[in-house]
Amino acid sequence: MTGIPCALMRGGTSKGGIFLAEDLPAEPAARDDLLLRIMGSPDDRQIDGLGGAHPLTSKVGVVSLAGDDAADIDYLFLQVAVDKPVVSTSQTCGNILAAVAPFAIERGLVPAQGDATVVRVRMVNTGTVAALTVRTPGGEVTYDGDAEISGVPGTAAPVEVAVEPAAGALLPTGNPVDTIAGVEATLIDNGMKSVLVRAADLGVVGDEDPAALEGDADVVRRVAEIRAAAFPLMGIDGTPESTTTPKIVLLSAPAAGGAIRTRSFIPFRVHEAIGVLGAASIAAGLRVAGTVADGLAVLPPDGAPLRIEHPTGFLDLHVDPVPGDPGAVGETRVIRTARMIMDGRVHPRSSAVPTTKEHG
Structure with missing residues (x-):
């Protein structure tokens, strides 16, 4: 052996x-x-x-x-x-x-x-x-x-x-907001195919523990419906059961000095923190005008990191803008260990x- x-x-x-x-x-x-x-x-x-x-x-x-x-x-x-x-x-x-x-x-x-x-x-x-x-x-x-x-x-x-x-389109549909499964959503890919939705649109606050969200049958059902509807729009091969993207991210106003608060389905369990590339896609959604993050996000001064709040704390990252193109982002930088x-x-x-x- x-x-x-x-x-x-x-x-x-x-x-x-x-x-x-x-x-x-x-x-x-x-x-x-x-x-x-x-x-x-x-x-x-x-x-x-x-x-x-x-x-x-x-x-x-x-x-x-x-x-x-x-x-x-x-x-x-x-x-x-x-x-x-x-x-x-x-x-x-x-x-x-x-x-x-x-x-x-x-x-x-x-x-x-x-x-x-x-x-x-x-x-x-x-x-x-x-x-x-x-x-x-x-x-x-x-x-x-x-x-x-x-x-x-x-x-x-x-x-x-x-x-x-990422090599592909930042907004796969070309739109900052689409209505899918009856909910306004931003379909975005800055390294991780993600669907951003307002937590309030699913009847939750956005501060729930992961276990509470996983145990909410109505939320789980709605997340599954949104995810299935996103597949053809994002050009994803496979089935919702066999493929781990897209991630469905619930957004709400920050509560601890960050830019946005998140709860991420990955895709069936809820992340105890947040994935790096998932955070990169969320941050890009904050930088692009007209997404579902508008009215929720509190953007930091130019040059400061975007702080993405999650269930166990936060993740700070920089997402560079592209001069002259408000619908695009450049390099993403983050510290991990x-x-x-x-x-x-x-x-x-x-x-x-x-x-x-x-x-x-």
Whole structure:
């Protein structure tokens, strides 16, 4: 039982297994079968694998050297469903992105360059390239530092993330507001396909705990209807059951000095914090005139970060405007942290289909 080389890492407010591509099967079906067995899916507790029984802790990053000079490494993100035998590549993840850059240095794919090393990462799921600055004092990655991010206890070394604009249309329909499933919504994609709606239009305040929203049958039903209606408008392939985008984000006026308050369905559970690229899409929605955020958002002075409030705190990020084009945005910049939790070998369960049993 030699196992498979694997690093268990926290990236931002997410956690998952990080692998070199060469250590996993190249054929997608075989790779996905293996990852389900590694993470312990399908099982509500993922008791027989690495998964943490929540979408935020059931993630995988696959890393390889980039195939061209546009990036240093390629990063494929896979969302492993907790309770279903599903592995999705329909989105990327900006939190796990913060982990793959130090991982690439640790694995020798990118040489350390003095006290800070820039790693150019191609997010294979979307084709977008991000530049991440990792602290490498003495030529080695450090995870120790004084950067704090909401949703993560303690402090760690900052990982500075700069993401180029998404290649596709910022507003897939060309409209700042569309009416879908009977609700006004902004369909937007600044790295994460998202549908922004006013919390009040779904009959909630916007300050509810994630569990309360997940337990509100009317809200869950309306979110599902909105999400299904957005699929053809956003050009998303697949079905609402098999694809993790778009995310549905409930917006309300800020309550703690930020620019906007959010609750994000990702897509069935409600995020305990917020995804980096989800926040980037929300921030773009604040910068574009005429969206559903108008009348709710409190924009900061020019040059100040946009503070996106979420259930466990906030996320600050900069989204550059494009001079002369109020309907576009430029680079997105944000600070994340990451940590190596375990570096070793993981032993997947056997390929036998798991049986459903009562947990005891």
